[in-house]
Amino acid sequence: MCGIVGFIGNKDSKEVLLKGLEKLEYRGYDSAGIAIVNENGVTIFKEKGRIADLRRIVDERVSANTGIGHTRWATHGVPSKTNAHPHQSTNGRFTLVHNGVIENFDLLKREYLKDVSFVSDTDTEVIVQLIELFVKEGLEVLESFRKTLSLLRGSYAIAFLDERDKDTIYVAKNKSPLLVGLGTGFNVIASDAMAMLQVTDQFVELMDKEIVIITKDKVTIQNLQGETISRNPYTAELDASDIEKGTYPHYMLKEVDEQPLVMRKIIQKYQGKNGELTIDSKIIDAMKQSDRIYIIAAGTSYHAGLVGKQFIEKMAKIPVEVHVSSEFVYNMPLLSEKPLFIFISQSGETADSRAVLVSVKELGHPALTITNVPGSTLSREADYTLLLHAGPEIAVASTKAYTAQLAVLAILAEVTAKSRELEVGFDLVRELGIIANAMEVLCDSKEIIEQVAREFLTVTRNCFFIGRSLDFYVGLEGALKLKEISYIQAEGFAGGELKHGTIALIEEGTPVIALATQEGVNLSIRGNVKEVVARGANPCIISMKGLEMDEDSFVIPQVHELLTPLVSVIPLQLLAYYAALHRDCDVDKPRNLAKSVTVE
Numbered sequence: 001m002c003g004i005v006g007f008i009g010n011k012d013s014k015e016v017l018l019k020g021l022e023k024l025e026y027r028g029y030d031s032a033g034i035a036i037v038n039e040n041g042v043t044i045f046k047e048k049g050r051i052a053d054l055r056r057i058v059d060e061r062v063s064a065n066t067g068i069g070h071t072r073w074a075t076h077g078v079p080s081k082t083n084a085h086p087h088q089s090t091n092g093r094f095t096l097v098h099n100g101v102i103e104n105f106d107l108l109k110r111e112y113l114k115d116v117s118f119v120s121d122t123d124t125e126v127i128v129q130l131i132e133l134f135v136k137e138g139l140e141v142l143e144s145f146r147k148t149l150s151l152l153r154g155s156y157a158i159a160f161l162d163e164r165d166k167d168t169i170y171v172a173k174n175k176s177p178l179l180v181g182l183g184t185g186f187n188v189i190a191s192d193a194m195a196m197l198q199v200t201d202q203f204v205e206l207m208d209k210e211i212v213i214i215t216k217d218k219v220t221i222q223n224l225q226g227e228t229i230s231r232n233p234y235t236a237e238l239d240a241s242d243i244e245k246g247t248y249p250h251y252m253l254k255e256v257d258e259q260p261l262v263m264r265k266i267i268q269k270y271q272g273k274n275g276e277l278t279i280d281s282k283i284i285d286a287m288k289q290s291d292r293i294y295i296i297a298a299g300t301s302y303h304a305g306l307v308g309k310q311f312i313e314k315m316a317k318i319p320v321e322v323h324v325s326s327e328f329v330y331n332m333p334l335l336s337e338k339p340l341f342i343f344i345s346q347s348g349e350t351a352d353s354r355a356v357l358v359s360v361k362e363l364g365h366p367a368l369t370i371t372n373v374p375g376s377t378l379s380r381e382a383d384y385t386l387l388l389h390a391g392p393e394i395a396v397a398s399t400k401a402y403t404a405q406l407a408v409l410a411i412l413a414e415v416t417a418k419s420r421e422l423e424v425g426f427d428l429v430r431e432l433g434i435i436a437n438a439m440e441v442l443c444d445s446k447e448i449i450e451q452v453a454r455e456f457l458t459v460t461r462n463c464f465f466i467g468r469s470l471d472f473y474v475g476l477e478g479a480l481k482l483k484e485i486s487y488i489q490a491e492g493f494a495g496g497e498l499k500h501g502t503i504a505l506i507e508e509g510t511p512v513i514a515l516a517t518q519e520g521v522n523l524s525i526r527g528n529v530k531e532v533v534a535r536g537a538n539p540c541i542i543s544m545k546g547l548e549m550d551e552d553s554f555v556i557p558q559v560h561e562l563l564t565p566l567v568s569v570i571p572l573q574l575l576a577y578y579a580a581l582h583r584d585c586d587v588d589k590p591r592n593l594a595k596s597v598t599v600e
């Protein structure tokens, strides 16, 4: 969702800001803007649409060494040039960008800003107007900022400029992510380190309710009481090439292809000196001490959680519940006596999951985050973290993070099982190696899968995914992938549920993608296929070597039955990719979606 960048230093800021915004495009946005300040005042360029549209209107003749930029994903007010950030106070002195949601903006308008005429429909404009108001009432800029922040309810990452001081950027954050990047003769800010890797790999994390005053040579972090806080920078362990597409037409395809590599990296990262898989003993103790595990996640990560439950229950024999985070916030079930919460989140920033983490911490329960982003909010705020080591995932549709989540969950289950002296029955390192090889075979089968996508998904308006047991969960993920990037209405169902209602939707030619990788239910799922075929469906069966039959459209290599989701999801990711491509959709940046969902 929305992204922020800022630059203050020794050169014209425009290009750094624009490049930074391009690196934040993956988060999802519908308008963008930059504001720069020099001795002649502030100049704002903003536009609805893509950064490329913004670039077209930026006047090369105006230059300034200080600037802030923003990509907006609309929450309050439609996507438009007027609602795009930066926003200015009425007298034009202050110019501000904001991520997050100010929940009490209406109240603040009524209480403090009755006489102000607002230009946009955003909640953000309230912040910049309040800063102007308190300065007019006699406060120094910093004091006014502090007073404004103390009135805000909700989430924010804020950066603003004062027209009368071209040498300072003011920054604050609460719940929404924001980092300060350090350089020689310049400093930067960014929602995500990736945006500023172009100029530095040294970053300082900010904590909630901190204010930062940034000049080109100095970064001063303060708490709301005005006390200065010192914090060491860390080196972002990201390679600039990790975030480039290289020769790939889309990030999604690159990320699908990276999955075998990610598997091998995970094995290496989680293997101890003796070759055994290993996990921080504090995490394993927390697993062993819990009488029930609650997995909390959203979207694809939720689907990974459904499979993870099977891994943990089957290997480590601890009961697991899996919940969608946005529901859990309001509908907390009766908890067991010794719960352990596991948050699964690629980005580590999902606001719905974070809201649950905050309540869980208030209740005093232990929490583990499984994430791809070290230092992310969910990682910082949980007691323990397990990293995915998948490398940056840029495409909005999650692919390699899903399989990495499954691999890490399997390792967590296996190590817990062993420490409980339970027999797992297979060698996970070996099986994950076999999975990496099978993934390679699948990534090399793109032509066949493209053909299947052409045959089944080019003209249809809907598509159903069916499966039983683990295949059901993979079907849910396949349906999510297809709908989010190709806009085909796609739903996943348990094979046995079909005749309890959904079968009514089957018409002549409706594609039904059936997964058949589980021996115990192979015949029953094929029975379900017969039922839909009898009603006109066009079936596409994806089975596994050893269970295949003549009618199957695609057969995946054989892997351990419990671990099939790591492999069977790949043809579904590729089906979605090619369906989107054939339908001329924007694969990496599907409409209405954001990569990092930082509002509840």
Ligand code: F6R
Binding pocket: 298, 299, 300, 301, 302, 344, 345, 346, 347, 348, 349, 350, 353, 396, 397, 398, 399, 480, 481, 484, 595, 596, 597
């Ligand atoms: C789908 C997708 C989303 C995310 C969801 C949670 O391809 O990417 O469904 O899985 O928004 O995001 P994280 O995992 O970052 O918490």
